[in-house]
Amino acid sequence: MTVPEAVLRASIVDRLFARADDDRPLFTHQDHTRNAEHTWTWAEFAARVRVVAGELRRVAGPGERVAILAGQELAYPLAFFGALAAGLVAVPLMAPSSPAQADRLAGVLADAGARLWLTSAAAAARLPAHEHVVVADELIGPGADPVPVTPESPAYLQYTSGSTREPAGAVIPHRAIVAACWQGSRAYAVDEGTTCAGWIPFFHDMGLIQLLCLPVFSGGRSVFMAPAEFVHSPARWLRQLAAYPAVFTAAPNFAYDLAADGDTGEDFDLSGVRVALNGSEPVRPRTIERFQEVFGPRGFRREAQRPSYGLAEATVYVASAGEDGPRSAVFDREALAQGRAVETAGGQELVSVGRPVGQLVRIVEDGREQPDGVVGEIWVHGPNVATGYWGRGDAAAFGAVLDGVGGWLRTGDLGVVHRGDLYVTGRLKDLIVIDGRNFHPQDIEAAAGEAHPAVRRDRVAAFAVADEAGEGAVVVAEWQRGADAEADVREVTRAVLRAVSREHDLTLRAVRLVPSGGLPRTSSGKVARSAAKARYGDFRG
Numbered sequence: 001m002t003v004p005e006a007v008l009r010a011s012i013v014d015r016l017f018a019r020a021d022d023d024r025p026l027f028t029h030q031d032h033t034r035n036a037e038h039t040w041t042w043a044e045f046a047a048r049v050r051v052v053a054g055e056l057r058r059v060a061g062p063g064e065r066v067a068i069l070a071g072q073e074l075a076y077p078l079a080f081f082g083a084l085a086a087g088l089v090a091v092p093l094m095a096p097s098s099p100a101q102a103d104r105l106a107g108v109l110a111d112a113g114a115r116l117w118l119t120s121a122a123a124a125a126r127l128p129a130h131e132h133v134v135v136a137d138e139l140i141g142p143g144a145d146p147v148p149v150t151p152e153s154p155a156y157l158q159y160t161s162g163s164t165r166e167p168a169g170a171v172i173p174h175r176a177i178v179a180a181c182w183q184g185s186r187a188y189a190v191d192e193g194t195t196c197a198g199w200i201p202f203f204h205d206m207g208l209i210q211l212l213c214l215p216v217f218s219g220g221r222s223v224f225m226a227p228a229e230f231v232h233s234p235a236r237w238l239r240q241l242a243a244y245p246a247v248f249t250a251a252p253n254f255a256y257d258l259a260a261d262g263d264t265g266e267d268f269d270l271s272g273v274r275v276a277l278n279g280s281e282p283v284r285p286r287t288i289e290r291f292q293e294v295f296g297p298r299g300f301r302r303e304a305q306r307p308s309y310g311l312a313e314a315t316v317y318v319a320s321a322g323e324d325g326p327r328s329a330v331f332d333r334e335a336l337a338q339g340r341a342v343e344t345a346g347g348q349e350l351v352s353v354g355r356p357v358g359q360l361v362r363i364v365e366d367g368r369e370q371p372d373g374v375v376g377e378i379w380v381h382g383p384n385v386a387t388g389y390w391g392r393g394d395a396a397a398f399g400a401v402l403d404g405v406g407g408w409l410r411t412g413d414l415g416v417v418h419r420g421d422l423y424v425t426g427r428l429k430d431l432i433v434i435d436g437r438n439f440h441p442q443d444i445e446a447a448a449g450e451a452h453p454a455v456r457r458d459r460v461a462a463f464a465v466a467d468e469a470g471e472g473a474v475v476v477a478e479w480q481r482g483a484d485a486e487a488d489v490r491e492v493t494r495a496v497l498r499a500v501s502r503e504h505d506l507t508l509r510a511v512r513l514v515p516s517g518g519l520p521r522t523s524s525g526k527v528a529r530s531a532a533k534a535r536y537g538d539f540r541g
Contacts, residue, residue, distance in 0.1 A: 032233075056086035117133045206277075313397070318361060430463070443503075455492065
């Protein structure tokens, strides 16, 4: 199945203005800080986008980068689509709320060369002084028609979250947006009757596609809240899913754990959830079972759970479980560490991320495609792939050649195809090699996170360190909130050491326990493993 050429020729802005007279709701912001909802119809939104595009055409030239610095509010999609309609290159970011965010933002703005900032009335006061700021939701005027674009012209720069390296801006052309939306609409059965609901931040690749672009592409609807409002009260997400029909939602694995662990027993009906995408970080078998155990009695169907795999450089979508729901397999640990997937009893259970739609996915080692059952790097080829990183030489990542065909994306992720399904086994650069054996840090992190109730399951980092004794593996883990004042450090440390030794036959060099919030995280909320490794000397046992 390939993406039709007709789809690639019509931009996401074309899709918006094709429904410019539609009075159905398009974007709904659930504002829990004010206990209010705000909705724009297709017609209202298209008219506002015209106004923003008109102002941007007045102050910026075609192809100029414009930074979007706003919160999770209606002004964000307005700014994003306004920039695209003006023929500019959007740079989806966020208004900083901490010094660390401000420092990262300054680096990204410099890298993108974004002279113009596009913000909202609510976020403008939080921005540092800047000469060229446009407040999108305060503009008035007649507006302008969208600027025609070619499929290959850049639409936006998607800055990676920085979990394994310095952030870089993947150049997403217009054809990649519609290609990824077409793939997502087929993979998750999204149509004009679908409600795309959730809280994933708009500056993150998954939030941008799932909550902003896919509803416009499919003719559906988006209902969203701020990420912080979900974290503060996970039940808000569940209420959101129960309140709308034919729901497609998406979240990282930790969110499903958070929702299940924080369940208040509230009575709501989740039978209207068509698809709940689980991606952006390793999908845990225990998470799938726990979420089903808690919410199955309230109508949530197991088949709705869709473990998925993607990355910013592929405009988020690569592969997903099908309509039968999640599948898993149990592999021999030692064989997997040596690069072979061999099913066995009592081994390591991995969750399949399914199969691709509208693109090619191959497992490659030393430039050669590997057969089923052999671990290698995941390569991707399709119209959803970015053209490169902004301002960087990137032929090695985006111009790889396989069987005489160029343009393959090297993801840097390790995986294996088993019984036709893709399994992600780790990051190529994060591999821990001890005495010739390969260990994937996320597997060590999973064992450590389950070792003791005082450890936060989703806040663990494992990595290799080298000293006079050679290379060894260490774990840095956050305490559960408040647990550091009650639990015994030696007891928790021993529990982590025993769990990792039992699960992986690996003796850790050290275990460091840090306060809640002590591990560095990426902009999408994941633990930044490389940053944790760089700061290892600051962590004290």
